Structures are given as C-alpha cells and as structure tokens.
Amino acid sequence: MSLRISTAPHMHNPLTTQRLMQYVFIALLPTAAWGVYAFGFSALLVLCVSMASAVCAEFLWQKIAKQPVRVGDFSALVTGLILGLNLPATAPWWMVIIGAFFAVIIVKQLFGGLGDNFLNPALAARAVLLASWPVHMTASACVNPTFFQAGVDAVSTATPLGAPANYTLMQLFLGQAPGAIGEVSKAAILIGLLFLLVTKVISWRIPVLMTASVFCCTMLIGGATPEAALAAVLSGGVLFGAVFMATDYVTSPITPWGQVIYAIGIGLIITLIRQFGSYPEGVTYGILLMNIATPLIDRIPRKIYGVKKEAKKA
C-alpha cells in the first residue's frame, strides 16, 4: 500500500484566490447594474469591452510568454470590470481596449503578473487614459433623463465636484448625479462593501479609514462644514475607490497598522489635490501614490512574540 507523504498542515481553509476574485466580482455587480441602469446601453458596452479586452490581454500575454494560463482565476476579469466602471459611459471603444491592454500587460504582467504589480492596474490605466484623452475622459454623461434632475447641466461637468452645490446629499448618495459608470451610486457601492465585509474578503480598515480621512481632512484643511465634508465624501470616486480600489490586496499594505497609515494617507492626498491641485478629482492619484508607498509601509516592523525592542537594534 502506498500512502502520500507531505509536511503539515494537511488541510486548508476552502477559500481560494479564485473564490476571492469571484467574491469581488459579485460585489461589483450592484454598482455595475446601477451604472447600466443610469447610463443606458453604452455603459453596458463599455463594461463588456473592458472585461473582454482585459481577459484577452491576459490570455495572449501568458500564451506568448509561455506562462501557465491563469485566466481562470478571475483576476483579469475583475481588473477589466473595475476599469470599465472607472470610465464614463461615453468612452469610445478603442480607448477602452487600450486601457484594458495597458492595465493588464504594462502594469500587471510586465512587472511579474498577479501579485507582483506595484500599482493597481485599473487605476494606472485610468490615469494614463486621463492624461492621454482628457476630453473623452471628462466630457461625460449621456445621462438617462428620467434619472437625473432636470436643469442640471450634466454635459458640462463629469463629476459633481465642479459644482457640488447643484446636488443634494441624497442625490449624491443614490447616484442621481453624473460621473464614471461605477462611481455614481454610493448606495450600490455600500451594498458591495457589505458583501465584501460579510464574506471577509476585506477588512473594514481601508474603506472606513479612507473615507473618514477624506471627511476629516476636508474639514481641517478645507475648512468645510460637516455637511460640505460629507458632500466631498459622496462626490466623485471616493467611495468606489475606498471600497474596490484602495483595498486591492496586491497594492495595499499587508499589516493592520500599515493599512491604517495607507488609508489615512490616501484621504489626505485626495483632499490636498482637490483643495490645491488643478484637477477637480484626486482619488486616482491619491491611491496610486499610496500604492507606491506600500512596499515601504510593509517594512515597518511588527511586534514579534518574545522579541524585545533592544534585540532588534542589535
């Protein structure tokens, strides 16, 4: 009789990488559904083109580089969906494809593939698209007229950040304001957050502390009233970024205290850009800059059982 031999442990938590990615995908669905509902068929088209291109890019790269094909792990699909949700519904198809290929091949695969990229692929692609075709990226909104309040000049401004006073907090919360496909409905994003927390895919730290940081920094630095600070949290991509992009495992710190520093840092940078920068929106760069700081944050030593501070210096 032959028995298998291996080193302990002999069992695992049933949760796998693939399952985690599937959970993230599911958590994104309410947001995507709202986006399609609000912006119509063109939004669906953007999302589908983005997902298909991301998966194709991953598949082609792994074939060409003669690597094991890991498209089945859902990570490229999630990247594609997040990128799509970050784009306006009016984005031309060729720009979506370029964005998806850039995200998967340049940002992810060229740096070693899943787990080795230092920037969030979808966000880095968004930043590149924003720099390359600012008009396509910001002149948004084929707004579903039944949805958005009449009299709002939706075409002239991509996000309510240009004129936040035009929207009530409730409109911002429910997503009755223009913006990128995924970032408009905060209610749908919170459903996704709840799902991610219940399934323990992410911890509360990054999303909660990042939004809290935006809120506090807006009050402290911008001198805003609590209501205006809340509007700042509900405007633009803060919530979407906090729930789905800042929490990206690969590019966020691994230790609990590291996550605290990271989340607060993102909120601070967003506020600084919004208050003093030339862009109305700072979520993309806030997260990308803290992505870059992540390897450094991860080097902050942890308290190890039985190891005294003096011993560390030696």
Add this chain to the structure above:
Amino acid sequence: MLTKTFKRGIHPLHGMHEGKGPTRDLETREYVSDTVVISMAMNIGAPAKPCVKKGDHVDVGQVIGEAQGFMSVPVHASVSGEVVTVDQIPSLGAGNVQAVTIKNDFADSWVELHPLGSVEQVDPKAVIPAIQAAGITGMGGASFPTHVKLTFKQGATCDTIVVNGAECETHLTADYRLMLEHSTRIVDGLRAVMRALDVKTGIIGIEDNKPEAIEAMRKAAQGRDGVSVQPLKTKYPQGGEKQLIEAITGRQVPSGGLPIDAHVVVLNVGTCAAIADAVIDGKPLINRICTVTGCVRKPSNLLLRIGTITEDIIGECDGYSETPGKVVFGGMMTGICIPNDQMPIMKSTNGIVVLNEKQARSKDESPCIHCGRCVAACPIGLNPYQIKVAADKSDFAAAQKLHVMDCILCGSCAYECPSRRWLTPSFKYCKDHITAEAKAKAAAAAAKGGANK
C-alpha cells in the same frame, strides 16, 4: 466562563466541532495486538540501545532499550512475550531506527514494580529520576524527555507549572477523554512535579469547547493547594507552548529561549498522567490513549500499547472506510504522514487520522496576492509571505533576519493561504537548514580549537 487566549490564530473546522465530533463522546477502550514493534528512537535526543536479543522472554515493563546519556530515556516492553527480532525499521524522519519486535503471549505478566508511594509522602528528590526511569517523554507530540525539561540550568527559577489540556489540534480527542476518565491521575502527576520542583502554582489550561473536561478537572483539583483550572478560548494553536504561556501567565518566552526563561514549565495532560503512574505505581510508560478517526469505519479512542502497528489499529476500527490517501500521526495541522501502515505508534502518537485520496492530493501553489491572511493568522507576529520570498530564493540569512527561527511551525499561515502556498514546509526547510549550519559551524570551531591545542 472567563476565558483567556493569545493574539491572532485561526479557527480550523470551526462550526464542525474542530473535527472532534465522531470521537469526543466515545469512551476509551483498550486494544492489545498480538505483535508490537517498539522503536528505540521515541524521544528527541539520543535513541535507546536495545538490551534484549531474539528469543528472550520479556515481561511487561521490562527495560528493552537502555537510555544513552542524559538526553535519552529507556524503552520498556509494552507486552509480555518473546522477542522475535531486533531490527531496523524506517523512522518517521530520515533513515532507519532500531526496533524490538515482541510476540505477545497475552499473559500480561509484569516485572516487579517499585512504587514511590503517595504524592503527599514521596521524596521530592526521587521524582525526577523516577520520571526518567519510566521512559517518559512529552506526550503532546514533541517527545522531549520530561526529566530534561524538569532539570533546570544554573540560576533558572520556576514559579508555575502549566498543564496543557487545550488539545487545539483538529480531530483529536485523546486528551479530552483522558481528562474525563483519569482526571485525578493528571492532578496527581502535576502535584508530584510541583512537589519535586517546590513550585506552588499549577494551572491546567483547557479550551472552552470542552466544558465537561473543565468541569471534571475542576472537581479533581478541588482541595488541592495551588492547583487550578483555566478555561481558554477555542482557537488554534492555543495548545502551542508559547501561546499557552502567553494566555495563562501573560508572559512571553524570549526569542530563542525556553519556557523556563519565562519561569514556567509546560506539561501535557498525558505526560502528567504518566508521571502519576510512574511515581505512585512505579509503572513505566507502556501505553497511551490514541484517537483513531477520519476515513475509518469505526472512529474510536483506543488505549494502545506503545508499538502497536497501525494496520492492526485500523483493523480494530473495522478497517478503512475509503481508499486511504494519507495516514497522519497526530492532527491535521501538525501531524506527520506515515509512509505505510506497518508503522508502529510511539509514545507521542496522540491520534491517527486517515485521509481519503481527495483530501490527500497536494495542491499547486499559485502566486501570492498579498491578501494578508498569513499575517493575520501568525500567532508569533511574523510576516510569513516575506519569509516565503526569502525561502524560495534559499536566502537563509534574509529568512533569519525576518525571524524564521521564531516560527513554531503551527501551520496557521499555510492553512489560511488562498493561494495554497507551502509556507510552513518552506519555513521548516529554512529552520532545519539554519540549525544544521549552526551545528556544523560549532563542530568545525570545536575541531579547530582542538587542533590548536
């Protein structure tokens, strides 16, 4: 119930009674086979040397292997009968070990025993030698010679004996049954050690998924000065020596040190019961309780003679219920796989878990996604994913800097890893390599020193 615990850790098979369901309510029954194969290497340190030969008649409790020095314990016959062979068998580690095979005559004739008397009267100085003579090693799995643990280096002091009844490993119920069925023995063994070391406090730590055991041990400890029971949170690795000490005393064992450096000695409940047998009855360690579970038709808690062959034990449990893929000595988190079912049980074999083909299949590693589950799990506070990067490059210096030597190989990180990365096996490889390197260096230095003289 006020429970104590340590930081981080995991909950394997939570909501499934930690896999203990099939055996926890089964009373221990004795099984004696007609042949036993008794290994001479059942303790950490020097193996014993066989002192019987083919054809000899032996009685139960007769010394068949003599201890080789201080870091060694004698081995005793666990049945009476004729020595069939003195031969080599494969060890659970690398290479072979000597073993004595005895054909049982079922007479159960014992050698003459020399009891030391009751715990209240025993000469404190006689306890530790009796423990060595009885061949007692740590029965929780580590097999460290108990008398060595109880002999302190110069200047070391001990103020608390912690008894480990946590049984945090999945599937195992051997310690649980022992605590229910032999609670007084455990307390007696603890008191014997407290008397020998002149220690006033003895604390028995038990996870709160075993309320009946907490109750039974509390009853047994009643009226015994200094002995108390501490309920612990059900969390793996609660029974790890360092975690147990942290939970019960709030102290930490210094990095690279031993529990005695935190003024604590930790003994498993099984070890305590064996000490009681050795002191009060003069009986050497010849049997133990072992949980047999997993893919067997009749999961059981068995009282087995040391050296009983796995195949016979599985037979006693009505055979395999599925084609076995892996047979594990110990629990699922830290157990050791046996190469075939001809392996005999040892003094430290607290369980046999049979896995089917599907459970036994090894999973391929996929890339680390930095999810942080290993970091959240590590009871020591290490960054397992970083150590793994160093280990994959065989960069032992880097691994050492990341404190791989503080890793207790509990398997929590590898259990949680969604990418199925072989974290714990890599760390074991690192630790073994670093230890071997240090040893070689010391040996080389000693040789050089000798040459200079």
